[in-house]
Amino acid sequence: MKIQHLKLLNFRNYEKIELNFSQNYNIIYGNNGVGKTNLVESIYVLALTKSFRGSVDKVLIMNNKDVCRVEGTVQDKYENKYKVIIKDGGKRVKINNTKVDKLSDYISKISVVLFNPDDLRFIKDSPSVRRKAIDLEISQINNIYLKHLNTYNKLLKQRNMYLKTTNINANASSEYLDILTGKLVESGEKVYLSRKKYIDLLNERIGSIYNSICGIDDLKLEYVSDYKNFDREKILNKYKENLNRDIILGKTGFGVHHDDFRFKFMGYNIKDYGSEGQQKNAIIAIKFTELEIFYQIRGNYPILILDDLFSELDRFKINNILNLINDDIQTFITTTDIDKISEEILSKSKLFEVDDGYVRED
């Protein structure tokens, strides 16, 4: 999957630009605060209709303007034109100039794998951040996964509502609750199995990819789930055992909504044990593993964005990482420090020099 052409209107600090990209390496360089991340963010917005910076859509619109537009031509099996238009009141998306009503129909079309220094949150933050990231990855290769997840979340909400309105002294084990719990377990199993399958696929590859970056292959992502070794009877019993507590707390304490994922490095949780650099390498390893899994399932690579990858990494690791990128992967690299990239890679890259909302193409 390759983006050939990009056109921005009032996107962050870009009033109007048009760029043509290389099929391989695109290196976006310039000083701090000039708009390098904004530029790759626009590609992400074109794919997913929202920012990876977690900001509200409105901040993507250039200050003092009403509307912003990101347009791109993307080559997959076919060449298509994509467009995202953001206004204060909402957004619209188009493919080949035809409006797409459901965002979910649009979002699955362009695939992007992004590394950004904020991704260290995957290690440092709460389980919900990790679940969100893994869910996003699975949804890129499994079309029905989000449906299962939405069903689960809907049932969970219904069950929690019921628990909140149930009196502990009343006959709590109503037929309604049993049916709800049964359905919850059924869709929870689907979520669990998809997550497990994905983590197994990741673990088949992540060790050797981590090894290529830093010479140690002992990295695994551990999947921690209440549904571990799923057994329907046992799990239904758990809900029965927990019922009184669930009623007191007014929420369901058991299930895949508590799942977590932990990087294990030499047997330890990397969160407590790993250095900043080791943590960063683990995140990079997971991103490259995602690329390979996507390729295996879809037969092509997503677009790879490496935003500010180089800070904190030594030259040796940087070039190990860049060597993992094969010629079939279209890559966007932002950096303040172009000197850190080897001559070999620079010679096959297209360079874009950014200066306060202006981009000079080489």
Ligand SMILES: Nc1ncnc2c1ncn2[C@@H]1O[C@H](COP(=O)(O)OP(=O)(O)OP(=O)(O)O)[C@@H](O)[C@H]1O
């Ligand atoms: N909605 C907006 N309208 C106008 N300018 C904006 C808007 N949002 C952000 N900016 C500007 O964009 C600039 C930041 O751009 P960006 O984050 O892309 O920098 P960068 O080149 O990646 O810097 P660094 O090297 O520090 O990561 C800031 O100067 C900020 O004021």
Ligand SMILES: [Mg+2]
């Ligand atoms: Mg930046």
